Amino acid sequence: MSASDAAIEMRAPARGSSAAAIRAIFIVTFAITAFLIVTPLVALLYGSFRTGGPGTNATYTFDNWRGLLEPAILDTLLITLFISIVTSLFSSAFGGAMAWLTYRTDFRFKRALVAAIGLSFFFPGFILAMAWVILGSPGGVLNAFLSEVFGIDSEPFDIYSVAGIIWIQVLHITPFAFFTLRGPLSSMDASLEEAAYASGANPWQVARRVTMPLMIFPLLSSLLLCFVLSVEQFAVPAMVGIPGHVNTLATELYLLISFSPPNTGLAAAVGLAMSAVTGLSIFIQRRVVHRRNAPTVTGKGYRLHMLRLGRWRGLAEILCLLYALLSFIIPTIALLYTSGIKFFVANPFEAAWTWRNYVQIWESPGTVRSLINTLIVAGGGAVLGLTLGTLIAYSTHRLRPRGFRALDVLASLPFGIPGIVIGLGFLWSYVWLPIYGTLWVLIFCYVARFLPYATETVGAQVVQLDKSLEEAAWTSGAGRVASFRRIMLPLLRPALQSGYFLLFIAYFREIAAAALIYTSKTEVLSISIWSFFENANWGVASALSVVTTVITVSLMVAMTRAPLKL
Amino acid sequence: MATGITIKGLVKRFGDKTIIDHVSFDIAVGELVCLLGPSGCGKTTTLRCIAGLEAPEEGRIEINGQPVFDSAEKLAVEPYRRNAGMVFQSYAIWPHLSVFENVAFPLRVRNTPNAEVEKKVMRTLDMVGLADFRARSAQQLSGGQQQRVAVARAIVHEPDVLLFDEPLSNLDARLRDATRAEIRRLQRELNVAAVYVTHDQAEALSLADRILVMSEGRIHQAGTPQEIYGAPRDAFVADVVGATNFLDIAVHAVGDGTVQGVAPDGAPLRVTGRMAAPGPARVMVRPDRLRVAPDAGEQGENCLHGTVRQRLFMGGHYEYAIAIGPTVLRAFSPVQVAEGGRVTVSFEPCDCIVLETRGAP
Numbered sequence: 001m002s003a004s005d006a007a008i009e010m011r012a013p014a015r016g017s018s019a020a021a022i023r024a025i026f027i028v029t030f031a032i033t034a035f036l037i038v039t040p041l042v043a044l045l046y047g048s049f050r051t052g053g054p055g056t057n058a059t060y061t062f063d064n065w066r067g068l069l070e071p072a073i074l075d076t077l078l079i080t081l082f083i084s085i086v087t088s089l090f091s092s093a094f095g096g097a098m099a100w101l102t103y104r105t106d107f108r109f110k111r112a113l114v115a116a117i118g119l120s121f122f123f124p125g126f127i128l129a130m131a132w133v134i135l136g137s138p139g140g141v142l143n144a145f146l147s148e149v150f151g152i153d154s155e156p157f158d159i160y161s162v163a164g165i166i167w168i169q170v171l172h173i174t175p176f177a178f179f180t181l182r183g184p185l186s187s188m189d190a191s192l193e194e195a196a197y198a199s200g201a202n203p204w205q206v207a208r209r210v211t212m213p214l215m216i217f218p219l220l221s222s223l224l225l226c227f228v229l230s231v232e233q234f235a236v237p238a239m240v241g242i243p244g245h246v247n248t249l250a251t252e253l254y255l256l257i258s259f260s261p262p263n264t265g266l267a268a269a270v271g272l273a274m275s276a277v278t279g280l281s282i283f284i285q286r287r288v289v290h291r292r293n294a295p296t297v298t299g300k301g302y303r304l305h306m307l308r309l310g311r312w313r314g315l316a317e318i319l320c321l322l323y324a325l326l327s328f329i330i331p332t333i334a335l336l337y338t339s340g341i342k343f344f345v346a347n348p349f350e351a352a353w354t355w356r357n358y359v360q361i362w363e364s365p366g367t368v369r370s371l372i373n374t375l376i377v378a379g380g381g382a383v384l385g386l387t388l389g390t391l392i393a394y395s396t397h398r399l400r401p402r403g404f405r406a407l408d409v410l411a412s413l414p415f416g417i418p419g420i421v422i423g424l425g426f427l428w429s430y431v432w433l434p435i436y437g438t439l440w441v442l443i444f445c446y447v448a449r450f451l452p453y454a455t456e457t458v459g460a461q462v463v464q465l466d467k468s469l470e471e472a473a474w475t476s477g478a479g480r481v482a483s484f485r486r487i488m489l490p491l492l493r494p495a496l497q498s499g500y501f502l503l504f505i506a507y508f509r510e511i512a513a514a515a516l517i518y519t520s521k522t523e524v525l526s527i528s529i530w531s532f533f534e535n536a537n538w539g540v541a542s543a544l545s546v547v548t549t550v551i552t553v554s555l556m557v558a559m560t561r562a563p564l565k566l
Numbered sequence: 567m568a569t570g571i572t573i574k575g576l577v578k579r580f581g582d583k584t585i586i587d588h589v590s591f592d593i594a595v596g597e598l599v600c601l602l603g604p605s606g607c608g609k610t611t612t613l614r615c616i617a618g619l620e621a622p623e624e625g626r627i628e629i630n631g632q633p634v635f636d637s638a639e640k641l642a643v644e645p646y647r648r649n650a651g652m653v654f655q656s657y658a659i660w661p662h663l664s665v666f667e668n669v670a671f672p673l674r675v676r677n678t679p680n681a682e683v684e685k686k687v688m689r690t691l692d693m694v695g696l697a698d699f700r701a702r703s704a705q706q707l708s709g710g711q712q713q714r715v716a717v718a719r720a721i722v723h724e725p726d727v728l729l730f731d732e733p734l735s736n737l738d739a740r741l742r743d744a745t746r747a748e749i750r751r752l753q754r755e756l757n758v759a760a761v762y763v764t765h766d767q768a769e770a771l772s773l774a775d776r777i778l779v780m781s782e783g784r785i786h787q788a789g790t791p792q793e794i795y796g797a798p799r800d801a802f803v804a805d806v807v808g809a810t811n812f813l814d815i816a817v818h819a820v821g822d823g824t825v826q827g828v829a830p831d832g833a834p835l836r837v838t839g840r841m842a843a844p845g846p847a848r849v850m851v852r853p854d855r856l857r858v859a860p861d862a863g864e865q866g867e868n869c870l871h872g873t874v875r876q877r878l879f880m881g882g883h884y885e886y887a888i889a890i891g892p893t894v895l896r897a898f899s900p901v902q903v904a905e906g907g908r909v910t911v912s913f914e915p916c917d918c919i920v921l922e923t924r925g926a927p
């Protein structure tokens with residue numbers, strides 16, 4: 001008989017002891033999430049009915065909501081929609097085409113293409129915008145080139161325009177479309193296409209009649225996602241739109257707050273209207289994702305039939321190379337160049353080379369502090385964000401106590417809220433708290449804004465892990481905590497790593513949410529770069545951008561396996 | 567004999583569906599009991615209730631005389647305090663741990679000294695024939711090897727009860743036979759109560775001391791493999807434990823333990839069973855208990871006449887489909903008769919059982 005006395009002694013009546021602990025953890029998780037996400041939204045709603053900002057002598061009013069119908073705001077809305085629809089169409093077309101080339105054809109440089117798209121995926125939007133200002137503004141490199149080489153002095157390139165915004169946003173958002181579409185494209189059951197070939201269809205007929213219809217839901221999902229990314233885009237319209245007097249909703253909101261006297265009430269109403277547009281799109285997008293019905297393969301060892309591109313292959317390769325050049329390589333060269341010269345001239349042969357811009361980064365205490373701030377916010381904040389995200393993912397996918405659905409909905413809300421709007425909500429609700437003006441506000445704001453990144457990354461892995469892996473630990477005698485630590489955590493490690501990496505990068509380069517809530521003491525890199533740039537100090541701005549890019553890219557290379565796996 | 571597992575009045579519901587409906591049974595220490603039944607009848611759920619992975623609505627569960635669950639006392643011992651060993655259907659081998667560490671886990675969480683861990687794990691790995699694989703990552707194992715790791719992990723800490731949930735369902739036939747014998751040997755050696763869930767009747771018959779046939783959340787019949795196979799209560803049980811033939815007969819005389827009647831083709835019958843009064847009855851007889859012979863005009867008790875509809879060569883015997891009037895009987899026999907040939911089919915009274923009509927298909 002193996003029942004030892006010790007084993008009997010261990011059997012304390014225990015109903016509820018761990019159930020209560022789990023309940024407590026869930027409630028705390030729920031409370032923190034609700035606080036982070038609901039507070040700013042409620043504050044915005046409240047603010048949209050107030051005549052003045054926090055701390056002012058304000059009363060209730062409907063004027064802010066009426067203000068939405070004023071021609072200036074309506075114009076901005078139309079421009080935003082126009083820019084976003086065009087951006088979404090082009091990004092999805094380019095991203096989809098490149099994903100198709102990579103996973104369905106005999107395109108030769110697949111690894112290089114995926115690497116290039118990965119690089120531009122992580123290339124911060126505000127740095128890309130800055131580079132394209134250097135390249136495409138009147139007096140910029142491209143116009144100078146036309147004038148010097150071809151004698152065209154009319155300066156045909158003007159980046160400070162609607163077209164300029166669309167151009168940069170398409171370059172920036174195309175990778176998102178690529179990553180949204182590559183999964184469905186690469187896992188689609190090849191036998192469906194093969195059956196079409198066997199029935200006598202030629203490659204183009206197969207693409208049109210089989211592949212495209214099967215991809216309709218993923219495509220729709222990509223279109224909606226790119227649309228939302230474009231509506232909420234702040235960096236690009238701020239850097240090229242504001243100088244060109246082209247405003248989108250995001251920059252309009254920013255200007256309403258930052259120009260005296262600030263119109264916080266109207267800004268809140270604009271923010272909520274924006275959130276309605278993005279939130280609705282994300283809601284539809286999620287429904288579409290759930291319905292996506294392209295049959296996929298789960299088995300192993302099948303060979304995809306790769307379409308032979310024939311004489312089109314060379315052209316496809318050149319176009320993809322062009323994308324890499326425009327989205328990453330040329331902008332980087334432009335930044336390196338600008339960061340290495342004394343004052344900006346378009347012609348490198350007339351430039352005076354110098355290290356001064358880099359030296360200035362280290363000599364200016366403000367910049368060093370902003371670098372340190374950024375590292376604290378990204379490095380430390382990502383730990384908090386990842387912890388909260390893991391608790392949420394574990395609760396909603398595994399524990400599933402009463403109320404888990406509400407938590408799931410709460411945690412995915414930030415997907416539909418533009419960064420600048422979350423920033424405004426935090427500005428409004430945290431003004432009262434003692435932590436206002438400290439890095440904590442930034443950290444909380446980023447944790448809230450990027451919560452879905454964490455819950456989705458970790459959640460996807462939790463779903464993959466069979467429940468019995470943990471149950472086997474319990475029946476082996478390990479308690480809840482011990483089995484979580486010894487079984488779940490190690491098994492989740494890959495997801496935790498890539499989640500941390502994603503959050504770090506996102507926090508590191510965030511500008512939209514920070515634009516309204518930073519103070520002189522809590523300036524971060526993205527803000528510093530932007531202000532140097534606005535003060536026409538392109539040299540230091542470029543040098544800082546190069547530093548930021550180097551940090552981002554080396555991080556990406558260090559953890560390359562997750563995003564770049566082909 | 568001491569009882570290893572006692573279950574009284576167990577009820578488990580999911581939503582408003584009752585999955586386990588007042589199940590009660592005892593398992594002696596050293597006894598291996600198979601839960602047998604069609605898919606969805608609640609076998610896994612019963613096992614998970616014993617392990618503590620599901621919280622039942624009602625009932626009482628004891629392990630070695632100690633209550634681990636009691637709805638009236640609001641007692642529910644956590645799964646990790648029940649000192650059970652469980653083999654999951656999916657194996658649940660942890661991919662991030664080596665074979666050795668997978669097996670060592672139950673000891674490690676009990677703070678066993680390293681030297682003892684080493685000794686016990688190696689002894690257990692030896693038992694399941696995996697000593698050479700100790701350093702392997704669990705991902706580099708075949709299905710059969712993973713299954714044996716799961717068994718080793720379930721027994722290494724000398725649990726009070728062993729729970730197996732269809733542990734062999736993913737193995738090929740030969741490996742399944744070998745591992746089944748191994749499981750039986752290990753359980754005897756440990757001398758603990760064991761519950762073995764399966765829906766493979768051959769497995770249940772060959773492995774179990776006792777079989778519990780489950781249906782829709784209830785224990786339909788309990789008994790030794792011989793009883794279940796030889797004297798099923800009704801058509802449902804008869805069907806669950808193996809291929810069988812049913813005959814509808816007319817009973818005209820009821821005796822003590824036997825009844826007499828006539829078959830559909832008019833032949834006189836004497837079969838085993840009790841009935842309250844004469845009338846129509848359903849009987850069953852296993853295909854391997856039927857004697858097949860070329861028709862030589864022979865008449866008598868339990869001797870039916872028919873025509874061979876189909877003959878399949880199965881290696882050791884032929885499988886016949888024999889039409890007797892409107893009924894078709896399956897019979898296994900080494901005797902060779904061509905398709906279309908006339909045959910007599912006979913059987914002993916003790917091989918033909920009267921069934922309860924409730925639950926007849």
Ligand SMILES: Nc1ncnc2c1ncn2[C@@H]1O[C@H](COP(=O)(O)OP(=O)(O)OP(=O)(O)O)[C@@H](O)[C@H]1O
Binds near residue numbers: 605608609611612765
């Ligand atoms: N977590 C759950 N929630 C709701 N219903 C469940 C749950 N787990 C099991 N069931 C239902 O309980 C019934 C019994 O399930 P169980 O897994 O015990 O069946 P089983 O006898 O093991 O079947 P199988 O032989 O297919 O493994 C099934 O109808 C199943 O759908």
Ligand SMILES: [Mg+2]
Binds near residue numbers: 609610611
């Ligand atoms: Mg089961």
